[in-house]
Amino acid sequence: MSAFWVILRKDLVVEGRARDLLPSMAILALxxxxxxxxxGLRADAAPAILWITVAVAGSIGLVRSFHxxxxxxxxxxxxLAAVDPAMIYLAKAAANFLIVAAVELIAxxxxxxxxxxxxxxxxxxxxxxxxxxxxSLVAMGTLLGAMLATAxxxxxxxxVLLLPLxxxxxxxxxxxxxxxxxxxxxxxxxxxxxxxxxxxLFVSVALLVFEHVIED
Amino acid sequence: MGNAGPGQARPLLDIRAVSKSYGARSALRSVSLTxxxxxxxxxxxxxxxxxxxxLRVAAGIARPESGEVRIGGRPVGEPAxxxxxxxxxxxxxxxxxLSVEENLRFYAQLYGLPAAxxxxxxxxxxxxxxxxxxxxxxxxxxxxxxxxxxxxxxxxAVLLLDEPFTGLDAEASRVVRELIPERRARxxxxxxxxxxxxxxxxxxxxxVVLVAGRPALREEAASLDGERVAAxxxxx
Numbered sequence: 309m310s311a312f313w314v315i316l317r318k319d320l321v322v323e324g325r326a327r328d329l330l331p332s333m334a335i336l337a338l339x340x341x342x343x344x345x346x347x348g349l350r351a352d353a354a355p356a357i358l359w360i361t362v363a364v365a366g367s368i369g370l371v372r373s374f375h376x377x378x379x380x381x382x383x384x385x386x387x388l389a390a391v392d393p394a395m396i397y398l399a400k401a402a403a404n405f406l407i408v409a410a411v412e413l414i415a416x417x418x419x420x421x422x423x424x425x426x427x428x429x430x431x432x433x434x435x436x437x438x439x440x441x442x443x444s445l446v447a448m449g450t451l452l453g454a455m456l457a458t459a460x461x462x463x464x465x466x467x468v469l470l471l472p473l474x475x476x477x478x479x480x481x482x483x484x485x486x487x488x489x490x491x492x493x494x495x496x497x498x499x500x501x502x503x504x505x506x507x508x509l510f511v512s513v514a515l516l517v518f519e520h521v522i523e524d
Numbered sequence: 525m526g527n528a529g530p531g532q533a534r535p536l537l538d539i540r541a542v543s544k545s546y547g548a549r550s551a552l553r554s555v556s557l558t559x560x561x562x563x564x565x566x567x568x569x570x571x572x573x574x575x576x577x578x579l580r581v582a583a584g585i586a587r588p589e590s591g592e593v594r595i596g597g598r599p600v601g602e603p604a605x606x607x608x609x610x611x612x613x614x615x616x617x618x619x620x621x622l623s624v625e626e627n628l629r630f631y632a633q634l635y636g637l638p639a640a641x642x643x644x645x646x647x648x649x650x651x652x653x654x655x656x657x658x659x660x661x662x663x664x665x666x667x668x669x670x671x672x673x674x675x676x677x678x679x680x681a682v683l684l685l686d687e688p689f690t691g692l693d694a695e696a697s698r699v700v701r702e703l704i705p706e707r708r709a710r711x712x713x714x715x716x717x718x719x720x721x722x723x724x725x726x727x728x729x730x731x732v733v734l735v736a737g738r739p740a741l742r743e744e745a746a747s748l749d750g751e752r753v754a755a756x757x758x759x760x
Contacts, residue, residue: 314633318619325621325658376619384585385617385674389634390603523587 311391315399320406322376329407333369337361337415345422354423355485359478361415363445363471366408370449371466373404374457383457383522393519401450401514408442408449425489433496434488440503441481445474447510454521477506535560536608536713537682542581542591544574544737551577553737554591559682559713559730564704566724566745567717569734570757575717576613578734579684582715583611595682607635610680612688616671620660624651624670627659628677635678645673649699665693672703683707685716689723701727721753735759 323329340361349357377383377400386396416438419425428434449470456462456469471478484499535558544552551574559565567575580586582593584600598605618627628642646652649669659667668691675683688700704727707714718724724731728745733756741756 311634314630318622318630321626322619322621376621380618380620381585381613381615382617382619384583384611384615385631386634387585388583388606388609388611388617389631389678390606391634 311386311389311395312399312402315386315391315396316402319373319376319400319403323403323407326376328376329369329372330410333365333407333411334414336368337365337411338418340364341415341418341422345418349423351423351425352486352490354419354425355489356482357423358415358419358485359441359482362408362412362442363474363478364467365411365415366442366445366449367467367470368463369407369411370404370446370453370470371456371462372453373400373407373450374453378457387522393522394515396522397450397454397514397518400454401446401511404450404453405442405446408446409438412438412442428488430488430493433500434485436500437481437484437488437496437503440500440507441477441485444477444481444503444506444510445470447507447514448473451510451514451518451521454518474506477503480506536596537582537715538594538597539578539582540592540594542578542588542593544577544581544586544588550737552581552588555734555737555739556591557732557739557742559715561681561711561713562708563730564708564714564716564728564745566728566731567715567734568719568721568724568731568753569717570719572736573734574737575734576686577737579611579613579686579715579717582682583609583684585611607678608681610675610678610683611686612668612671612675612684613686614690616659616667617674618659618667618670621658623656623658624662624666625655627670628673631674631677637678641677645677648676649673650695663693664691665696668692669696669699672700676703676707681712683712683714685714687717687719689718689720721748721750724748733757 344357452466452469456465459465480499480502484496487494487496537559539555539557541554541556542552543554555578569575581588584606593600595605595608600606625642628645629639632639632641646655649672651670654666689697704714725745725748731743731745731748732739733741733753735756
């Protein structure tokens with residue numbers, strides 16, 4: 309089994325037992341959606357609220373995702389085993405993606421209830437928007453999580469850094485989601501290209517710098 | 525400890541003029557030393573002398589500002605060299621929510637070893653009865669034993685131990701005391717950082733005393749003298 313799968317599986321097993329990330333992110337997302345839903349905002353605001361909620365809840369979780377690699381310096385154990393830093397990053401990002409995607413599914417269900425929005429008519433296109441939007445958030449969030457893993461103010465710093473960096477991707481994802489939910493519909497190819505470009509850019513930057521980020 | 529001359533075998537661990545700082549504080553100042561196959565080097569020194577930093581640089585998990593480390597003749601930055609190193613330090617590198625056995629299996633998989641190696645490690649370090657327990661529930665002594673099992677899982681040629689006796693129970697101390705001569709007999713190069721000169725004299729072949737990031741005394745471990753070591757510490 310490659311290092312990627314070994315680390316990914318370990319991360320999911322640890323999260324399944326520690327329940328460190330998913331419950332706190334899901335509860336925060338539900339609270340934010342319930343509060344905004346209760347204010348009587350119209351359904352066409354729901355996509356923007358959904359994506360802002362996912363970005364905020366995601367940033368809370370992503371900042372903690374590297375804690376399990378630093379509390380006993382486990383990252384050094386991985387490096388001593390000569391695991392390619394790119395594999396470490398990709399495995400951590402994949403685990404984070406699955407966790408944030410799970411939060412997103414919960415949030416999506418909540419949005420449908422609190423904002424009374426219909427079942428999307430173009431589910432495949434919506435799935436691609438969710439995939440790429442989540443991908444861009446997680447790609448940058450995982451890198452920032454590693455950079456801030458040992459920083460004193462990491463809980464405050466990660467959202468402050470992640471949200472502006474990912475703002476264009478969040479806006480593109482929210483715009484595409486709104487169009488896919490609206491009666492009028494419309495093409496979303498432009499937003500999808502932008503999301504794909506952001507995801508690839510963030511992953512590429514992360515792969516270039518990750519080795520230096522995890523050095524002592 | 526010695527210097528490899530023409531015609532001699534290369535030392536397994538070769539640290540050349542290594543310097544390392546943390547901010548304005550110099551942790552290591554142009555430290556050079558070697559450890560040959562089948563030799564044990566004790567690294568002594570007061571707190572903050574640079575012992576842990578030296579071992580971390582030797583393991584390749586801390587990068588020096590200058591100088592280089594070679595493992596079996598290869599730069600420690602190369603994956604093939606790094607995989608020859610076993611390191612047990614103050615932190616265990618273990619995952620608290622994984623069981624004892626899962627931790628060893630995890631590292632065995634990363635090293636591309638068969639799962640049976642995890643079982644051998646459990647047996648070697650008397651951890652079989654604890655195999656299903658999460659690491660976060662273990663005592664300090666058991667964690668240290670598991671950390672050593674992890675460090676030796678891949679049968680490394682170079683073993684680096686940072687204060688291996690700190691906080692250990694009698695059983696775990698016995699395991700470490702047996703482990704060091706066993707590794708020496710297998711042709712390993714072993715470097716042990718310790719505060720205690722008596723331990724160094726008992727277990728090591730050679731000793732170096734670090735003071736303020738510099739080797740202040742080098743000699744055979746058998747001739748270590750407590751008063752002299754203490755006098756060298758005073759110069760810190």
